[in-house]
Amino acid sequence: MSFIEVLVEGSSDVPVVREVLQRQFHLHEKINFRIHPHKGKGALPLNPLSKPRIQQQGLLDQLPAKLMGFGSYLQNDAFVLVLVDADDEPCDKLLFQLESMLVKLPNPPRVLFRIAIEEVESWFIADTEAVKKAYPKARVATLKKIKPDAICGAWERLAEALNQEVGKWPAPGTLKTDWATAISPHLDLDDPKSPSLRKLIQGVAHELKHKKVKRHS
Numbered sequence: 001m002s003f004i005e006v007l008v009e010g011s012s013d014v015p016v017v018r019e020v021l022q023r024q025f026h027l028h029e030k031i032n033f034r035i036h037p038h039k040g041k042g043a044l045p046l047n048p049l050s051k052p053r054i055q056q057q058g059l060l061d062q063l064p065a066k067l068m069g070f071g072s073y074l075q076n077d078a079f080v081l082v083l084v085d086a087d088d089e090p091c092d093k094l095l096f097q098l099e100s101m102l103v104k105l106p107n108p109p110r111v112l113f114r115i116a117i118e119e120v121e122s123w124f125i126a127d128t129e130a131v132k133k134a135y136p137k138a139r140v141a142t143l144k145k146i147k148p149d150a151i152c153g154a155w156e157r158l159a160e161a162l163n164q165e166v167g168k169w170p171a172p173g174t175l176k177t178d179w180a181t182a183i184s185p186h187l188d189l190d191d192p193k194s195p196s197l198r199k200l201i202q203g204v205a206h207e208l209k210h211k212k213v214k215r216h217s
Contacts, residue, residue, distance in 0.1 A: 004033035004207075005070055005109075006081045009059045011037045012176035013083060013120050019184040024201060025208060033081075038062065041085060048101045059084060064101055071109040079110035079207050083200070085119040088151055091196075112203050117196040121154040124179065126193040130186035131161065138162050148194050 004027070006017055014035050021027045029035070042058015052062050063082065070080050086094055098113045116122060124131055126148035128140040139161045146152050155176060159165075164175065192198040 003074070003078045004081055005074070005078070006033055006035040006083070007059055007063065007066065008035060008037050008083045009041050009085055010039065010176075011173055012180050013037065013116075015177065015180040016120055016123065016184040016187070017081075017083060019187065020189060020201060020204070023185075024189045025204060036066075041087070044097060044101055048104050049106075063098075064105060067102065067108055067111065068105055071105065071107045074109045076110070079112055081112050081114065081204065081207075083114050083116060083120075086115050086117045086196075087119065091115050091117055110207075112207050114200045114203055115196060116200075117149040117194075118151045118154050120180065121158050121176070122149050123187065123192070123194040123197040124183045125154055125158050125161070126197075127183075127187050130183050130188065131158075133186040134182040135162055149196050 004021070006021075008014060008017060014037055017035055018029060021033050022029070027033055038059040038061075039057040040059070042056060042061035042063075044060045045052065045064060048064035049068075050064075052065055056062065059082075067080060074080070082098070084094065084098070094115060095113060102108050102111055125143045125146055128143050131138050131143065132140050143157065143161050146157060158179060159175075162179070187197075189201060192201060
């Protein structure tokens with residue numbers, strides 16, 4: 001049976017990816033897809049064929065090894081979705097690095113790379129109506145001044161709009177997960193306000209059309 005393996009940086013990415021796959025594409029978790037959160041972004045290894053060290057638990061740290069593992073058993077109509085935050089790195093540069101890594105792997109699976117610019121919280125601050133529905137007291141006027149997918153310190157701007165104290169980086173994972181869980185159900189997925197969220201949806205739609213992932217009504 002066809003399957004989508006989804007790799008994300010952390011638990012706060014899970015609610016929004018799950019929302020996209022379930023609400024927009026009517027897919028079922030554990031039946032059509034599985035989401036694998038990691039402990040941060042990490043960095044691509046110099047040698048993609050090397051085994052990651054046990055302390056290297058970031059998405060990019062483990063990405064080549066996991067892709068090789070998926071490639072050993074995934075069927076041709078299955079694919080891997082990899083969602084990575086751009087942070088302050090140029091999107092084109094990051095995508096080039098990911099694609100260059102992929103071609104060095106023996107028998108790689110089908111992979112869809114998608115980049116959140118600047119980070120998943122950028123998708124939320126671009127959709128102020130979704131933020132307001134989830135948090136009626138949110139000060140969305142400040143968010144409306146931010147250009148969608150701008151490099152602006154997205155999670156900090158969201159925290160300020162929600163009047164929540166998060167201290168210094170890293171923000172507590174549970175807090176960011178709470179935001180994602182509350183806001184994701186209200187995101188406009190038919191007309192996404194964030195260009196990188198739109199590209200994610202378009203990419204998944206293309207893969208589903210051509211890879212024939214089984215759907216459940």
